Amino acid sequence: MNLENKLVVITGVSSGIGLATAKAALEKGATVAGWGRRAAPLDHPNFFFVEVDVRKQDAVERAQLQTIEKAGKPISVLVNNAGLGKQGLFDEQSVEDWHLMFDTNVHGLFYCTRAVLPDMKKQEEGHIVNIVSLAGLNGVEKASGYCATKFAVRGMSQALYKEVREFGVKVTCIYPGSVNTNFFSDFDNATAPENMMQPEDIASTILHALQSPPNYHHVDIEVRPLQPKGKPQRPK
Template identity: 55%
Template structure:
């Protein structure tokens, strides 16, 4: 897909992978509707519009979608479901509200956003859905059972969805990064890049790669790991 002039929605746009993806899309000539609870700082581009949206609230998602179409036009070519939440801990001490917060964000929110854009993409017979999961969707990890459960759900949803909408000309890609240097789980990125973690821009580049794949090709899954391993 040539991204020039395309309309993209990116959720969780305030920082990390979401912001890096928005910047990468803008650099390719796309217009970006950024959805999030907080606007990204210092992202000044005439083709970027921010819409306040908590993806856990299906009515907020519907409103953000309506506002996006009003400002950028009816056609929506790309949705990057990036908004995510990770809370870690042993299951026997896990709070129910934390469990629900993760599922409401990582799974239900992704469903609400996907459901919103699909009718228009089907009408266009074109579109690309990017679902940001995690390597936690491929193997369980102690003290990450809740988070892994949500990301397994995202991967399963993505796999089923691509088979459902491929006849409609819509592509689905599940992106599964390993360790990325972001504010995830309350961590603060260091002043210097961590050589044992990927950067948000690395994941954004993989997303762009999937979006720009030849017309005859759909990249259904991408797994990414840091190249450097601690000895």
């Protein structure tokens, strides 16, 4: 897709991968609507912010209408980036945290995707990018709830792309390993070392998938830091 003058919606736009993707899309000439609870520190003539809590269906539907009215064109791209994780052993995970993760990572993604799909199918062009995690491919101890949400997104996405591919709509899942964002602030004893991937790295992958030829579809993309512990010290 040529992103020039296309309307791109990015959830969780205030920082990290969402903010980096917004900047990258703007550089390609897109109009970007950032959806989130906190405004993004971004000043650009082709960017506007829509305050929305993706966990609430009615708020998402209002945001979709406000976005189209503000931009004066239909949504061509949705990047489902909003998400969170809470650490906990399975039998110690609080019910509140379990529901918070599902409401954000699964239900929020469902509400946003459901809101934009009809117009994408009508215009026979669209691309939905879901930021998943390697935790959607492999279980991680002390993160069963988070893994459950990401496995759910993976299954939902793989079913959805088979439903909408004949309408010219793509669905891509990106599975990042460790990325240097504030995600790890909710995990005990976790740090964000310099050898993690950067948000800009993931944004470049998203843009690569978005700009692929119309009949070329990235379904699943797994990305990791090449040397997560840094370059090894070899004896001289």
